[in-house]
Amino acid sequence: MAETPERKVIAATAAETSPDNPWPLALLSQKLKAHIEKAPPAWVEAQVIELNKRANVSYLTLRDVDAEVSLSVTLWGSVLNRLEAPLERGSRVVAQLKPDFWLKTGRLSMQGQDIRPVGLGDLLARIEQLRQALAAEGLFDPRRKKPLPLLPHRIGLITGRNSDAMKDVLQNAALRWPAVEFEVREVAVQGVNAVSSVIGALAELDADPAVDVIVIARGGGSLEDLLPFSHESLVRAVSAAKTPVVSAIGHEADRPLLDEVADLRASTPTDAAKRIVPDVSEELRRVAQARAQLNRRIEGLLEREAERLSYLRSRPVMANPHLMLTAKYDDVASLGGRALTAVRAQVSRHVDQLAHLRAQVRALSPQKTLDRGYAVVQLEDRAIVRDPVQVAPGTALRIRVAAGDFTATGN
Structure with a gap:
């Protein structure tokens, strides 16, 4: 009797299969179907x-x-x-x-x-729900909006390929300010690639230091066509941009969320061109007005100053400047005379006083006493005799009188 071949044990899981113990293809299909149906x-x-x-x-x-x-x-x-x-x-x-x-x-x-x-109602409801959520985060706060430069040297433009919106912005901006320069990025502005394309172009222009302002422009369309410009990713990218961003999407009635977060909302692409660059003719007119006003003010100032000079020159002191010096000279001369008189009076009084004091001194001097007949009797040692008992008989004396002195002997 022939031996029955030994049956192989089928692996319970895919991880347990091997080249020597594989699954039948039908088993793999069955397990995939069972897994997928779960x-x-x-x-x-x-x-x-x-x-x-x-x-x-x-x-x-x-x-x-x-x-x-x-x-x-x-x-x-x-x-x-x-x-x-x-x-x-x-x-x-x-x-x-x-x-x-x-x-x-x-x-x-x-x-x-x-x-x-x-339906449109569902889309609008979703957009409104997202609008309220982003507003609650503060992304639409007016204080976050950056001012646009007065005269941008280079403008970044994100728009559709060869679109009317691009032509409107370029032509109207050039008409208003011929020297304006553009850095254009043509991207998809509709469909599944619109959001990523616009975000990529925005990041590229925002990183360029030569770009002073960025315009995102698209012509009108249905609500579904404009949905990319209400996408949360694009709104957050615009909010994070360091360069001022202008939204110019559709027509006046179109209000995608991009309008809320942009630093400036333009009703149309044409309006965006008018808002980002000044009108050269208008600016020249304003310059002419300013120059005319400045000339009028300068002329008025010169007239007022000329009148002031004329008034100053008509004053007596300016008509005859020497008069002031003459008056001061007379004052100085008068004061000098008075000072000299006062000094002379003082000197005269002091001279008289000195003569009086000299006379007093002379009247009290010993010589004056001698002149009046008095004499001074001295011993040989020059001692003055004040008492007769000082003179013994035969004492040698010296007698001083007004005209001189002589000797004598005491009795």
Whole structure:
């Protein structure tokens, strides 16, 4: 009897497989299908870029509204029949998708269990909700807005490729100020690449020190066309820019969130050109007015000063300048005479006083006493005799009189 071949033990998990113990392909497919079927349905938001209807089945291609990501979806007729209006290309929708794995071919597909168009009301509600959230953060605070330069030397312009908005800005700015220079970045301003393209151009121009102001311009369009300019990423990028940013999106009635965060909101691209550069003719007119006003003021000042000079020259002191000197000379001469008289009087009084004192001194001098007949009797030792007892008989004496002296002997 022949032996029965030994059965291999199939690995329980993919990690346990090996070249010697592989899984059958069907088992891998079954496990993938079981794993994928566990995934719950998910609601996604996207834009319909392709739509093919075949009998009771429709095949859609959905693309992300912000990224270059697409996905094929299969919808049964019963799902589309629930819509009030037919689904069209370009529609913005929210769809409930569930992955489905086709076991025989190993193909992964997405089954659409429900789909709903996103109406204008829903978009406006989302924009308003984002507006309130960003305003609460202070991104729209007027104190954050930077002033525009009075006369920018170079202007950064972010706009669509060969668009009317670009032509409007360039032409109107050149008409107002022919010397203006532009650094233009032509980018996508609509579709899934618009947000990233505008943000990239903004970062490039903001890093250029030669750019004094940045203008983001786009012509009018539907709400869906202008949605990139209400995207949160773009709004935050403009808020973080160091260079002043001007928003010129659509028409006067269009108010994307970019208008709220920009340092200046222009109603149209043409209005932006008028707001960022002055009108050369208007400035020349103002210069002429200023020069005329300055000339009038200078002429008025010169006239007033001439009148003041004429008035000063008509005063007596200016008409005859020597008069003031003559008057002062007479005053000095008078004061000098008075001073001399006073000094002479003082000298005369002191001379008289000195003569009087000299007479007194002379009257009291010993010589005057001698002149009146008095004599001075002295002993040989020059001692003055004041008492007769000082003179003994035969004592030699010296007698001094007014005219001289002589000797004598005491009795």
